[in-house]
Amino acid sequence: MPPGALSRERDVREAYAAHAGELYGFAVRSLGDSGLAEEAVQETFLRAWRAGERFDPQIGSLRTWLFAILRNVVIDLGRARASRPRLADGGVEPAVEPLDDALLAWQVEEAMRRIGEQHRRVLVETYYRGRPYSEVAEELGVPEGTVKSRVYYGLRALRVALEEIGYDG
């Protein structure tokens, strides 16, 4: 048995404690439904357990491996959902985001949650809400140059957080 294989129930419990939060977060993000997300996480650990001997820590981290499994589970659940009968009388099917975009989106959102409040605030106000630096500076009671500098350090912090999460683009 290779060391680090996910072959004992205790290994699965430890893997769950370490990674279930993130896996669930991504599952909710990509499936848009907490019930389906729970199903996806459960199925991910079950598949990981069945394939436990195939996990090789020399090749990649356990986290990366679990995310790869979850990605397949989400695709399968998405297919199952797509094959259900369409809603009658013109009901609108929810738009489904391509999965890789959903993963990137989740990574950016998770990285945003990890950076400092000051940095997140200026990025949200200036970029996502498109507000002028002068207005944001006044609201925060700081010089405009400080807003500009926070935007810069905010982007750098975001880059570090993305690397931590595993974004390798």
Next chain:
Amino acid sequence: MTAERCREWRESLGAHALGQLPAEERAALEAHLEGCADCRAELESLAGVARLMPLADPERFGTAPTPPPALADRVAATISAERRTERRRRVRFGLALGGATAAVAVAVLALFILPGGGGDTPEQHVSFNSLPPGMEIGAVLEPHAFGTEIHVYVKGARSGSLCRVFLRDPSGNRLPAGSFRYRWGDDSQAILSSALDLSRTAAIGIRVGDRTFTAPVNPPDA
């Protein structure tokens, strides 16, 4: 020093990457970038992050959703159930194979499912031959620090039959390993244990009603 000279420019790189710099400042910064490879590299790196930002939904920057506490228990229960099914399947698998094939299967399976703490002896799948028509018996013996764990699978006996299991050591001594009652339609697998080490187990026997069936363990050619 480069870092000192660039400091002022550096802090504009974020705004530039996000396309927020007024035209005049942008022109001045671009003139600096022409001659500064470090700042160009930094801008390129930040632009990579900036390109991802439109994908994100700022409404989701608050608290991350957390899995309900009960999910951990459900996952643990699913895995436990899977583990039990897997054991049962393995016993049946051993049963379905003939002696020689089983020896190969034991060697292959042992690579994957050798339980811890039992020395060097691999798990043994045992097939009982010469059974009455319609009857099946299979067993898997696992080595443990305490001795041997025995999974026995019976099918086709008369419902209510008392099944007594024993192991035999190399001297031919018979060591009782427990008993169970076979019920038709019930889970026909029993898990028993014996203090006899698997490496010292020569045979396993089971007495079903008034008939006794035995099968060799650790055959010399395995």
